[in-house]
Structures are given as C-alpha cells and as structure tokens.
Amino acid sequence: MTRPDEGRARPGVPPGGGRLLPLLLLVVGVALDLSTPRDVSAAACFSAAPVVAAPLLSLRGTVLVGVTACATDLGVMAYFGALRDAGAYSGWVTIATMAVLAVFLNRLLHRREMRLRSARGVAVVMQRAVLPQPPPRIGPLLIAARYEAALADAELGGDLYAVQDTPYGVRCLIGDVRGKGLGAIEAATVVLGAFREAAEREPALTGLAEWIEQTLLREAARRQGLDQAEDFATAVLAEIPRPGDRVRLVNLGHPAPLLLLEGAVRPLEPSRTALPLGLAPLGDDTGHVDTVAFPEGASLLLFTDGVTEARDLGGAFYDAAARLTGHIAESPDVLLDTVLADVRRHTRGRVTDDMALLALTHVGGAPAAGPN
Structure with missing residues (x-):
C-alpha cells in the first residue's frame, strides 16, 4: 500500500x-x-x-x-x-x-x-461550534462573517462575533478576548453567552454592555484560571434598529469599525473612550452610544486587531481604511474576501494572529418583523 x-x-x-x-x-x-x-x-x-x-x-x-x-x-x-x-x-x-x-x-x-x-x-471544529455562521440576511441587511486562524500554531484565539435579531433591532458583537488556547475559548464562550441572553432583554446598548461585563467578572471570580489568563475582552456592540437606516455603536477598547459607501471609507471612532469588558474595577464607564447614519447601499465592517496589527515585511501595520478606499463591495461576502486577500498580500502570507470579521450591508427591502 x-x-x-x-x-x-x-x-x-x-x-x-x-x-x-x-x-x-x-x-x-x-x-x-x-x-x-x-x-x-x-x-x-x-x-x-x-x-x-x-x-x-x-x-x-x-x-x-x-x-x-x-x-x-x-x-x-x-x-x-x-x-x-x-x-x-x-x-x-x-x-x-x-x-x-x-x-x-x-x-x-x-x-x-x-x-x-x-x-x-x-481547533477549527471547536471554533465553528463556538462561532456559528450568522444568517445571510435579516430584513434589509445582508450579513457575512469570517474567522481566519493564524498559521503560526494550532492554538485557538479568543476572537469572537455574534449577530442576533432582537426586539430592538439587529444586534451585533465583535470582540477579542486576551490570550489564546482553551482559556480564551472559555472566556469567549462566556461573553457570547451573555450577549445572546441579554440582547433580547436589555433595551439599551449600555445596559447590554453592563450585563456582559458583570457576567465576565462573575465568571472570572468563580474560575481562577479564567481570572488569571483572560482578564479582559475588547469589543464593539452594534445595533441597527428598524428600518435599518442608522446604526448605534458602543466601543469598548476595540478597533473602530468602518463605514463604506460608494467607495468612501469612514472610520467610526468612538466619541468617548471606554475600558474593555472585564476591567470595570478600574472605572465605571460602560461605554457611550454613538449613532451614525446607515443609508441604503452602505456597509458596516467590524474586525478584530488581527487585521489592524497585520504587518508587512517592513513592519508597517495594515491600514484597512486607506486600502479599502475606492472599493465598492458587491456584497458582505465579497467585502470580507477582499479584506482577507488584501491582508495576506500585505503580510506576504505571514499572518501571525487570528482574525474575526463581520460585515453588514443595508440593501433595503422589507424590514424584519418586530417593534421599532
């Protein structure tokens, strides 16, 4: 044989x-x-x-x-x-x-x-179990997500994303738990579980952030390994209320999302900085809600720092806003494929950190049923 x-x-x-x-x-x-x-x-x-x-x-x-x-x-x-x-x-x-x-x-x-x-x-099977693919469309929104593992080792990262249709609109989470391995997956599971539960209950995004914060702190106090290895998680919470023409954001120490419209790219920097999740003992700010217009044809791109910290051979970081300027995405899937391919070109294939990406495009049409 x-x-x-x-x-x-x-x-x-x-x-x-x-x-x-x-x-x-x-x-x-x-x-x-x-x-x-x-x-x-x-x-x-x-x-x-x-x-x-x-x-x-x-x-x-x-x-x-x-x-x-x-x-x-x-x-x-x-x-x-x-x-x-x-x-x-x-x-x-x-x-x-x-x-x-x-x-x-x-x-x-x-x-x-x-x-x-x-x-x-x-690791890939575990990651898919933790991060299932979101539905391709919710009401007027087309949705796509990607998780790309680094090739340096077989350890899982703590990058995470989630999308949920709620009575308050479509709510999204992108985040990055400190560390790698099973500890990072444990902490990411805690964050995702808290998001999925509270997204249906909390009317305010700041209340949702507070819920996740308290859950993470409670689990950290209960599990010594989680407390020592995975102290915090950066995150962005996004909410697109019906009919989908605006987006609300709470940024908790995470790379700013990008708004793409007709070739223009706008980084959605927070108007006020906030600490990452899990660091509430250092301050009492659970984030500030910023509201941005989200017209038909616009795309919202969220990603973890595996994208922004990707370096070329000269040590220059990847600038997503600059490199996507002039690009008109046909769909969220095409947008994410474009970004990942461009990151690989920028780094010459030397990707050293996991990357999670989430894209939503406002295409109009009938909004999802439910209250505004």
Whole structure:
C-alpha cells in the first residue's frame, strides 16, 4: 500500500525552486569533482543533498535523493579509478550515514506535521461550534462573517462575533478576548453567552454592555484560571434598529469599525473612550452610544486587531481604511474576501494572529418583523 505522502512534496512546501535544491547540490557536487584535482572531494555536497531533502520532500523523495547521492559518489570514484582504494570510501560512508539520518529526520518532521494538522483540525471544529455562521440576511441587511486562524500554531484565539435579531433591532458583537488556547475559548464562550441572553432583554446598548461585563467578572471570580489568563475582552456592540437606516455603536477598547459607501471609507471612532469588558474595577464607564447614519447601499465592517496589527515585511501595520478606499463591495461576502486577500498580500502570507470579521450591508427591502 502506498503511503499518503509518498511521491508528493511535503505539505506547506511550495512547488518549484525549493524542491530542486537537493538536485542542484548533486549537480554541483559532480561538477566540482570532475573539474578539480582528484584529491579535492565534493562529498560535502553529496552529504548535504539528502539532509536538505528531508524537510522539503516526501519519504520517497528523500530516499531517492540519498540513494542517488551514494550512487553518484560511487560513480565519481569509478571515474577516477578509486574503487579499489579503501581510503576513498570514508567519504562515501559519510554520505550513506547522512542519507540514513535524513530518512529519520523526514519521518520526525512528518509526524510533527501530522500532529499539528490534527490539532488545527480539532481547533477549527471547536471554533465553528463556538462561532456559528450568522444568517445571510435579516430584513434589509445582508450579513457575512469570517474567522481566519493564524498559521503560526494550532492554538485557538479568543476572537469572537455574534449577530442576533432582537426586539430592538439587529444586534451585533465583535470582540477579542486576551490570550489564546482553551482559556480564551472559555472566556469567549462566556461573553457570547451573555450577549445572546441579554440582547433580547436589555433595551439599551449600555445596559447590554453592563450585563456582559458583570457576567465576565462573575465568571472570572468563580474560575481562577479564567481570572488569571483572560482578564479582559475588547469589543464593539452594534445595533441597527428598524428600518435599518442608522446604526448605534458602543466601543469598548476595540478597533473602530468602518463605514463604506460608494467607495468612501469612514472610520467610526468612538466619541468617548471606554475600558474593555472585564476591567470595570478600574472605572465605571460602560461605554457611550454613538449613532451614525446607515443609508441604503452602505456597509458596516467590524474586525478584530488581527487585521489592524497585520504587518508587512517592513513592519508597517495594515491600514484597512486607506486600502479599502475606492472599493465598492458587491456584497458582505465579497467585502470580507477582499479584506482577507488584501491582508495576506500585505503580510506576504505571514499572518501571525487570528482574525474575526463581520460585515453588514443595508440593501433595503422589507424590514424584519418586530417593534421599532
């Protein structure tokens, strides 16, 4: 039976130039041996070839490079008539030893990669369970959400979002719990649970923020691990009352949302700063409500700091407002795909933090049933 990885490059290794390096080393080794005096050996090139192949190629490829290196060195020895010279075999033994070690190295890297991929798969399933996709439309609003995990490790982040149709309009939450791993997921679940419960009950956004705040503090006092590892969460609460022509925002230490309309982009900075959720002991401000016009055709884009803190190779942060200026989104889905693709271009694929994004577009039509 053929192993799943045989005959293919190792996952995560781009095709082309990188995988040709072992072959290049073999060619350089042959060229050096044939163009230099007999006492000058290119065994170092032949030894390096299988070691370089180990992280780049499959098991079959690594074995093939090792065998080729050993056979090539024997061919060079035969060319110079050194097959009967016992001393000439010391270099060949070194090459064979490195080839065997390269096979072990390839297997170790493969097992580590499989463990990481398995952990990432479990993480994605857990993240989807915590963050279900919102409905694509509620009344006059088209809605889309994305969660993109960083590739650096398999730990879950505390980024979160939620959308809920309530008697007070469509209410949204975007947030980022401090930390990573199970502690962050635990805290994010607390925040999301409090939002889903209080969004139906609290008539004011500040009351909703206070409810989540008290729930988070209560759970932190009850669970020592949560209190120590996940002290606070930045968040933006948004409310779009019917008929959907305005949006109310409460910003709790979170990156400002963007309002996009006909190619213009407007950052919705809070008129008054407020502490993140979970830091009530440091102050009594549960946020201030800002109301902004939300005309038909406009889109509201909310995101976590994985977007704003994405850096290019020179260390420059991603400026979503500047890069989206002039862009007219056909739909919330297209808008989020555009942002994520642009972040990847900006960072050259070096995304180091999880990103949660939420977009709502006012398209008009019949509003959802319910009181204003």
